Amino acid sequence: MSGAGGPDAAAGVADTSPAPGLEARVRADRGEFSLDMTLSVPAGETVALMGPSGAGKSTLLGVLAGLTGFDEGEVRLRGRVLDRRTSDGSATRRTPPAHRGVVLLGQDPRLFPHLSAHDNVAFGLRVHGATKTAAAAGAADWLRRVGLAGLGARRPAQLSGGQQQRVALARALATTPAALLLDEPLTSLDTETAGDVRALLHQQLAATRTTAVVATHDAVDAVALASRLVVLEGGRVTQTGPVREVLASPATRFAAAVAGLNRVVGTFEPADSTWRAGDLVLPHGGARQHPSLVAVFRPSAVRVIDGSPRAAGEWTARIVRLEQTPAGVRIRTADPDVAVDVAADRAAGLTPGDTITLRVDPADVRLVGP
Known part of the structure; x- marks a missing residue:
């Protein structure tokens, strides 16, 4: 009879399987459109999600964030079931957005206009239980990490678009989310600013080992930020694999266009x-x-x-x-x-x-x- 750790543990064999991160099996019917796909993002990794407009990228992110309903499937994060719906559409598990450990960051930074950059970041920390003193220190540290030291007193209207997106990123990462969802976060920025924010994203996602999904139209985002690429077309996954492999051997006309x-x-x-x-x-x-x-x-x-x-x-x-x-x-x-x-x-x-x-x-x- 094997010991409590099993035969592999007794032999000293380490478990090399990836830690559970974000996993989803989702079917969402929207009239003539239907999203039906499976997504798996190991803990600490970043996956890029690409597809033409109307492919279902934002619908999927909304489901993962708990903001959009779906008809059948399951969403798990770090092994915990967040949502589950059976084939008859009944929900057997439903976790509210505020209690999921998931942050969704889109094109609009959605900063509080009446709060300073510092207070916007501190607000997120306070909501997650930090004391006033700890939140203030954490906000100052994160503004420094995103290159905005000295600008904490400014309100959003006094910041450029790129600076606002940096504040939004600081607020998101300061709360150490279990998963970060990015929905075209660089689309509204000019090329130079987008490049700076992209480099910052790469640096901070790697430093914090945050599990992330980046929905984008830009192959540069996939190359710079992700280890794996999922191509979504018409609500279905048409290709998935390491970014370099998908871009080198595109399986569809859309993927080829993305790869140039x-x-x-x-x-x-x-x-x-x-x-x-x-x-x-x-x-x-x-x-x-x-x-x-x-x-x-x-x-x-x-x-x-x-x-x-x-x-x-x-x-x-x-x-x-x-x-x-x-x-x-x-x-x-x-x-x-x-x-x-x-x-x-x-x-x-x-x-x-x-x-x-x-x-x-x-x-x-x-x-x-x-």
Whole structure:
């Protein structure tokens, strides 16, 4: 008969399984839209949640925070059941938002306008039971940690948008939440300020080992803040995995757009060992000869050339639209759907409906399974 610790404990084998963090299995019906997904965030880790508008990101965060109802499923935090609903919709467990240990921070910092930055942070601590003296000291310490030492006496109206978001972050983290939910927190900030706040978030989430979910449209947020990425589309998870892996091999058109890649579905032709999508033909001599393969390549790897196609990787395409980019112009084409990044002068004279010849070096294309 084994000892109380079990055979592994007797042999001195450590338990390396991740500590329970935030776990959810949720189905929420909203008329024609339905959110049906599972999420697991180990304790101390940050997961990025990405998806197009209307995918269900905010609905999920609302469920996790206890602000939004759902029809079936369960939400757990550190092994404790926060909410549970059976298949008939009846709630067998319901924890109010104030008692969950979860903080939701969105685009709006939601600071009290009549309180100073210091008092806004201290208020959060007082609500969680800190004495007046301890709350004052904690607020001062957190304002220093977020780079606002000396600005504690200012009210929100006297602070910039980035400074207000820093105060909101200080207030959130000062209460040592079991989980922090971030709903597009940087969207309303200018690029430089967003970069500063993003760096601060990365630093403080790592320092405090806070379990966090970051809903965002920006791949930079995922890369800078998260270890894992969950792609949510139409209320369903379409891809999940380490951030680098998901961005390198996007499984959907949306994920490819986020990663800044073209994703073209084609077929393998065994007769001549080629991959084809419309008029685009690429050699494929590898071992992976799945009948349906996906070509992944960067828009900057495609060039507009003169004349007709003459070699593998050259094809004609119809321009669908032109989009301005910081570096020039992005040409969108059809049959297949491909984005091409060119300098502005190279796009001069081109209009939607024109037919152009394109070239991509086969060496710049990765062919992966669907």
